[in-house]
Amino acid sequence: MQALPLTGLDEQNRLQAKSALVTCRSLERRWLLRLLLRPFLRLFLRPFLRLFLRPRHASAPADGPVPAWPGPSETKQRGTPGRFLTRIETGACPEPLPRRFQRQRQRPPPLLVWPRVILFGDSITQFSFQENGWGASLAERLVRKCDVVNRGLSGYNTRWAKLILPRLISKSTGAESTVAVTIFFGANDSALKDLNPKQHVPLEEYAANLKSMIQYLKSVDVTEDRILLITPPPLQESAWEKECLAKGDKLNRRNATTGEYAQACVQVARDCGTDVLDLWTLMQKNQDFSSYLSDGLHLSTKGNSFLAAQLWSHLENKLSALPSLLPYWRDVDHTNPEASLL
Known part of the structure; x- marks a missing residue:
């Protein structure tokens, strides 16, 4: 673009020409x-x-x-x-x-939360999922209604149990979906101090430990109506003595001592407002309670069946009304399964 000649113009016209030139260059x-x-x-x-x-x-x-x-x-x-x-x-x-x-904006279906029953105890709980065990029987009753979770720890007492309970049940691990918890300790706590000091827990501490576990469960929103204490079963001393002698030990438990721990367990349940299954008393209503025990301490097949029946009588009102999760297969619309399952 050529510049405009500015000679021969008055001052006003010269300024206008310069402005036009700047505009053109811009x-x-x-x-x-x-x-x-x-x-x-x-x-x-x-x-x-x-x-x-x-x-x-x-x-x-x-x-x-x-x-x-x-x-x-x-x-x-x-x-x-x-x-x-x-x-x-x-x-x-x-x-x-x-x-x-151009992907479709789909929302994932809501997570299907399975309710659960937690069995917390010692070896009698740990062995409960063996063939004809009382835990397996409970799980069979509640199939497709809730999970029955075995948290039995062989040889444990309440002193150790109260320490690990927060690692087993917490708000972050679905305490709100827990519909029942059984606390089944005492068979090891009641061991004689002189002969089995590792497992022995004094009677007063045993009761305090049970209360501590109940208070913890309540703090994570597991209310007392969902907690069930179970007393230790009676001890058949002659049969258990044979087991001890076979290992080179003396008889390290007494049925009378076990009864004191059972009574303490019942009293804790009354004080804390929880349900209790007094297995020690119920089994001894039969004069020959040894048939309930396999080795004088642990449950036999008959003992497992007895405990399963007694336990269900306590849990039936709470758990029998739980709905079956997911529809029966004949009720699923095979032409549109999403409508039935999501």
């Missing part, structure tokens, strides 16, 4: 800059706009496919000034959105 620079940047914008910025500046359609369904981009007819023509700015403002793109970005 337009020229803009035109050159736009001409240089156009290839860059086409190669790099347009794909960026396709991916990240998609229009949000208010009418799009929540769970439906994402609508395609508006077509070229919804934007300005290619030769129209301000074309690129218009595309940014409208979010329009001449091509439809690639298929990989």
